[in-house]
Amino acid sequence: MSSKAIAGLAALALLMPGAAVLAQESGAEEPKAPVVIPPVLRSFVNAVYPADLAKEGVEGAVFMLVEIDDTGKVVKVEVQKTEGGDAFTQPAVDAVGQFVFDPALVDGVPMGVRIGYTYRFKVEKKEVKREPGQVVDGAVKEMGVGLPVIGAEVALMEIRLKTTTDAKGKFKFSNVPPGEYSAVVTHAEYKRLETKFSVQADKTLEADLLLEPLIENPYETVVRGKKEESVVTRYVLEQRALETVPGTFGDPVRVIETLPGVARSPYGVGMLVIRGAMPQSSRAFIDGVDIPLLYHFLAGPSVLNPNLIDTIEYYPGNFPVRYGGAIAGIVNVNPKKDRVDGLGGEVDINLLNASGYVESPIGEKGSFRAGVRRSYVDLVILAALEAAGETGTTVAPVYYDYQADFSYNLSDNDRLEIFYLGSMDSLALVSTAEQENDPDIDLTAVTQFNRLVGSWTHVGNGWSLDVRPYFGWDGVTMETANITMDGDIYQVVSRQELRVDLADRLKWLLGLEGGYGWADFTGNIPMWNDYYMPAQDVVGSHQSQVDVMPLLLEESYGGVSTYTELAWTPWDALKLIPGFRFDLWIHPGGTVPMWDPRLIVRYQVLESLALKGGVGKFSQAPDPQFTDEKYGNPDLTAQWAMHYSGGAEVRLFETVDVDLLGFYDDWHDLTRFTRESGQVENGRPLLADNGGWGRSYGMELMVKYLPTDYFYGWIAYTLSRSELAGGGGFGGGGHDDEDHGAGGSSEDELSLSPFDQTHILSAVGSVKLGRGWETGLRLRLVSGSPETPIVGSFYMADNQRYSPITGARDSERKPMFFQLDFRVEKAWTFETWVLSAYLDVQNVTNQANTEFITWDYRFRDSWNVPGIPILPSFGVNGRF
């Protein structure tokens, strides 16, 4: 027997001081009184029929005086009388207390009133002849972005059926009699939805419902979990933080610049400088696949569309054995792996570039994602020049990138994926009309890379295997007045990883990677002469040490790597992770073996406090140009470093994570060009050796407020010192040594690394204001890089140039760098899509930070070359 409560409005009385009473039934003559409109019930709430009374078929009624305020809200319920049993009283009071009215109006003005209301409980005595039940099948999604809403309650009021949406946002009612139903959908983070279902006989009703979020959140749900415990320090950034940090123009990878240990690079070029090491000492990966460039040229965005990015891992040191070929730090960008639930996409247009993205499920088991981006900053710069009435030529970056990802679940345990990524960067000379065809300016520089990655993952019972072959093609073209270079590098690599749960507390990782590559370069480039001219080795005097010569380089190389790691938890609080990696680099001149043992320890002292430490060896093969016979030295050995680090992770007040780490990195056998050092070997100048060394030490602090729906933020501070020894010429990027004469500086003498930045402070915060508004600030305060002062000059008559006389090496610093960035965004959420407009401004205060110091021809006058001025970017984004 079903029961049904029926409530009715029995009488209405207005009790208002000084107001005439509206008696609609009595028809009494009304004197000249204000126009009164009674309150109208807008939102009715069913009372819970007392189960015992319903079973016995007892009916009842509760007479109440209900006080309604001028917003229509019920503020007081006073029971006058209950019929049928006291058990009806409270359910009626509870239900009426939740009623929402349109408030009463007196001459159009909302007014608080008190009314009489009777809530009646009636039992449906008549047996409802039910048709055979139908199925109501549906899904609940978020309005705008169409993401499934998990855990939403869907209720059919009339028959008091409720269910909850599953992990895919789906729900189902079985055996629903045909008829009209009021459906109510509720979820803590969304606005209540009331709708109607019309269930017909012999027909399944399919219902797709859209919920409007209480706070517009077009992003994936932020997962707040415990950090990965198999590393000493790995900073993981969630997607929302990746796309809205001010000053990054919505680029996730740029956010890395605000993390501890990352030094600032000039003009935001995007060199990966970690703990003051040279950029080539760190590596970047996408899903474990090596890439040559993480960012597009000259402060451009990263090479991967943000929609394809799941998380970004950044290791400032002590990285796990599955990464090699670097002696400083690692950045690994993880693309999304989850299955696409529905068709979605995004178009973003801003001042600098435009991008598009689309994703779609393919059948029940497949997913497809694709993105493309193209810059037009060169046109913007030209327009800005001409608008300002300037004439001249400058350089501007032109870039584009494209990606596509297809994945398919072959079975519950097998997943196949194919991923393609390509990127192109070039420099364009932007000239106003007056400067066009200027013969003095001639520059072309293009670099591009492509990766085609296949992946097969099998998950077994307590083990998993991942096989990942990939093919890469890198191209570079450079052309100046008389220097040209055109080259391609191809590589075929395969990486396999086996993970096994040996026991409850013992996990094992085994990896094997092998690759083969070949390089093909032609052109005319400066190369060292094959003969000696006296006075060349001193100060680059009259006759050039290099000459432009034809280049023809065809070279093959290869490498094999294997690594293994055990994660052992002897008891809950302690985790030990010993690992070992072996690499063998094979080049035309020889082989370079590398052995890297590593150990990580983590001890969970309390639930909110963990201690961690690591020690390990990290090796890196010399870059190919160092081992080339013409340019370098085929006998070079590996560069290597020892990393020592220790620290603590603390969670405060359940909302703040503090990560404090002390580190000491010791660099050895660094490769360097030695042509100008005066060393001779086998009757010719030694072009390169492993004579460099150095160190970096300091402290890194990260205080992160755990992201909420409203706010995210963190403060990152690094205090460090990085030093190099060996006379310069490291990787082609070390500081020049011209003040130290013919022999170069002492090899025992440490001096500051050109990327040493003693203090690096970054503070980021972003807050959602509601109604689709979000705003944030980013502040950066960084020590200036070291500077060797110039105290005079002397004239070299043979080449008619002045040469500087320098003071004590690195005895000064450039001025401190300060930059404040601002971002504001407004999002409009529609039924099936979200529109956003944003303004992202770098260097809001237009600080003239010094990037370089340039001198006049005889080193008497200097000029601090400023970095990027205030740089706003306005953009519009549509996402569905």
Next chain:
Amino acid sequence: MSARILAVMVLSAAAAAACESGFEPEYLVKDLRVLAASVDPPELTIPIPPEVAQRLRERMAAGFEGEGAGGDMADRGMFSPDQFPQFSLPVSFSVLLADGQESTRIYPFRLQACTLEGSQCAADAPAPVVAEGTVGVGESTVDAQVPSDALFAAAQADMFMGYYGFAVWLRGEIDAGEAEPMVFVKALLVYPDFTGDRVPNRNPAILDILVGEKDKEEPVPLNAAGRFEVKLGSEHRVLPFLAPEDRERYTVVTYEGEVLELEEYLTVGLYSTCGDFDSTRASEEPDMAFDPEDVEKTLAVTWTAPSDGPAICTIWFVVTDGRGGEDWHILDVDVTQ
């Protein structure tokens, strides 16, 4: 490789920015400057006895090893003090001083022969004063003697101990009354002559300067005072002429022992007291070098006369041959209404 292109990009951005620095152009002479220095002859040869030459060849064939400075050359089979010529080599040293102001001052001058470390003579090697006196604006010439101990020290300091030749640096100081003297350096190259037939380098010579109005065929004639006369603000093409034989051919020996024949690069630097050049300075790039046989490739530079005048502009042309050879020419131009 991409890191290198990144570096190029950063430097390009910096260079583009530096163009806005407002520094005075290098060609403009506004105060006292050393524009050129030459040594005559620019190259000296030292005869090597045949038995020494043979031993050196064997030593090189066996793989010469060593570092730039120090070591007993006798042990290595290179020169020993008693085998080294015990004489001092006479040279004629000239320096070209320029001043944007009319100046008749003379300045104390000192010349040392030494091994260079930065801007200073190496403290642990002989650095004898080979000439002293005074110099004034314009060309000054002194005779100098380079003693054998300076030659020996320079050979020792060389990367190959002088086997392929070595440089003796002539370091000049001019006391202009400032806190620090003006310092300039000039390399005097010394070559061991193993075969007895080495032709030493010589200084090039600027034969003539042509000044022509831009886009016109005829050169500007000399006026009664014997100077070129041009109008205020006019543009002219200036063309230095050198003797064709000044672009000398010479030989070098590679590390493999192969003999290469090379040709000199001649480059011309231009300086003036007024007016503007369209190039900041002469380039050392080969295709910017003067080639008397290919006028199209010649360093044809446009000089724009000043707009304020009348004035007399002095223009200096300094030619270098890339091997220590140097010469110059001075031109006065009347700029009239």
